[in-house]
Amino acid sequence: MTSNEIKTIDSQNVMQTYGRFDAVIERGEGARLYSPEGKEYIDFTSGIGVNSIGYGNKKWADAVYTQAMKLQHVSNLYYSEPYAKLAERLTARTGMKNVFFANAGGEANEGMIKLARKYSFDKYGKGRSTIISLMQSFHGRTITTLAATGQESFHNYFFPFTEGFEHVAANDIKALETLLDAGATAAASIDGTSALKPMPAAPTSGGVCAILLELIQGEGGVLPLDPGYVKAVAKLCTDRDLLLLIDEVQTGVGRTGALFAFQHYGIVPDVVSFAKGIAGGLPMGGIMANEKCAAVLTAGTHATTFGGNPISAAGALEVLNQLDDGALAEVTKKGQHIAETIKSWGLQSVGEIRGKGLMLGISMKGVAPKDVAQACVDDGLLILTAGADALRMLPPLTITYEEIDKGLAILKKHL
Numbered sequence: 087m088t089s090n091e092i093k094t095i096d097s098q099n100v101m102q103t104y105g106r107f108d109a110v111i112e113r114g115e116g117a118r119l120y121s122p123e124g125k126e127y128i129d130f131t132s133g134i135g136v137n138s139i140g141y142g143n144k145k146w147a148d149a150v151y152t153q154a155m156k157l158q159h160v161s162n163l164y165y166s167e168p169y170a171k172l173a174e175r176l177t178a179r180t181g182m183k184n185v186f187f188a189n190a191g192g193e194a195n196e197g198m199i200k201l202a203r204k205y206s207f208d209k210y211g212k213g214r215s216t217i218i219s220l221m222q223s224f225h226g227r228t229i230t231t232l233a234a235t236g237q238e239s240f241h242n243y244f245f246p247f248t249e250g251f252e253h254v255a256a257n258d259i260k261a262l263e264t265l266l267d268a269g270a271t272a273a274a275s276i277d278g279t280s281a282l283k284p285m286p287a288a289p290t291s292g293g294v295c296a297i298l299l300e301l302i303q304g305e306g307g308v309l310p311l312d313p314g315y316v317k318a319v320a321k322l323c324t325d326r327d328l329l330l331l332i333d334e335v336q337t338g339v340g341r342t343g344a345l346f347a348f349q350h351y352g353i354v355p356d357v358v359s360f361a362k363g364i365a366g367g368l369p370m371g372g373i374m375a376n377e378k379c380a381a382v383l384t385a386g387t388h389a390t391t392f393g394g395n396p397i398s399a400a401g402a403l404e405v406l407n408q409l410d411d412g413a414l415a416e417v418t419k420k421g422q423h424i425a426e427t428i429k430s431w432g433l434q435s436v437g438e439i440r441g442k443g444l445m446l447g448i449s450m451k452g453v454a455p456k457d458v459a460q461a462c463v464d465d466g467l468l469i470l471t472a473g474a475d476a477l478r479m480l481p482p483l484t485i486t487y488e489e490i491d492k493g494l495a496i497l498k499k500h501l
């Protein structure tokens with residue numbers, strides 16, 4: 087089929103929920119994509135941070151094919167090897183205690199929110215259920231994760247949203263403390279009738295049970311949190327027995343040059359979510375819990391039919407094989423190369439370059455990021471936008487320097 091035929095069928099049969107760029111993609115090789123007519127695109131998006139080891143990756147395709155021929159799905163009523171091995175590899179490389187597998191980022195975050203509320207309920211009873219997240223955050227498109235998302239534009243149409251979410255400004259530890267102190271009376275009136283054992287008095291937390299963060303806010307504009315702020319939040323969580331929930335749906339799986347971004351910050355999260363890059367293009371998400379939170383979700387309290395699907399798990403095992411320490415060090419170097427090259431152009435339209443590894447944002451001055459992105463697509467470079475002012479780059483982690491330079495040459499023409 088031609089690009090035009092595909093676009094016509096799409097417009098007549100698919101709910102038009104996406105503002106698509108004018109490009110039809112048929113196949114890929116490395117970090118290059120091709121339209122049905124053979125037009126080449128350098129890919130600085132990897133399907134929004136998903137195709138972490140690129141296109142036409144033979145070992146990954148073999149692992150997926152071999153697993154598909156053996157067993158595609160078994161349900162979570164039985165055990166299977168790819169799933170168990172993947173959990174073992176993730177815990178070994180992060181120091182986290184155990185894993186729950188889901189299918190996407192929003193669903194993973196739902197699990198993380200359930201875990202946090204149950205942790206507090208088990209320990210202190212009802213009433214300590216609020217989760218604080220940050221302004222400019224993005225946590226998903228379900229009714230609950232929209233409520234968790236700290237951007238007003240997402241809080242529309244679908245009322246009523248899930249209650250129990252508050253948002254504070256990022257990098258402002260005082261604002262967070264004020265919010266926690268403000269609800270001290272609410273915390274004091276927690277009713278412990280829901281459990282048989284007497285409840286200990288909860289530390290002052292204003293009815294809050296957890297703080298939810300992205301370490302680099304992706305959709306919000308590629309906005310990294312200050313390391314000092316992250317440490318201070320971690321300490322507040324320890325002092326008040328709040329769970330520290332880190333949403334690594336976008337930053338995880340090598341994207342920032344560490345397997346998980348929290349490993350750059352010298353903190354140990356209570357729960358971490360992941361999704362996008364984990365399985366190299368197959369749907370998979372999940373959460374990892376530390377020792378303290380490893381046994382909160384018990385049999386019957388959380389489940390998902392497709393979670394830990396063996397084909398996705400086999401793909402994810404191959405992604406982790408390829409993202410060894412050497413490959414992660416390369417991610418850091420490639421990111422530096424991109425940032426330095428763009429700075430060296432000295433262009434008026436380029437503001438700051440933000441982010442880490444191969445998760446980079448360029449703030450734009452005097453030009454609309456969307457217009458630049460569309461001009462780049464027309465000229466053979468796929469690139470994303472983020473927040474109000476930024477272009478965003480999330481190339482495959484295996485992109486070559488030659489592909490990077492070819493993409494940057496296109497970008498330069500349109501800045």
Ligand SMILES: *Cc1c(COP(=O)(O)O)cnc(C)c1O
Nearest residue numbers: 190191192224225226304335336
């Ligand atoms: C993409 C994203 C999500 C949502 O993931 P889905 O797989 O689309 O449900 C949640 N959190 C962050 C930080 C994301 O980047």
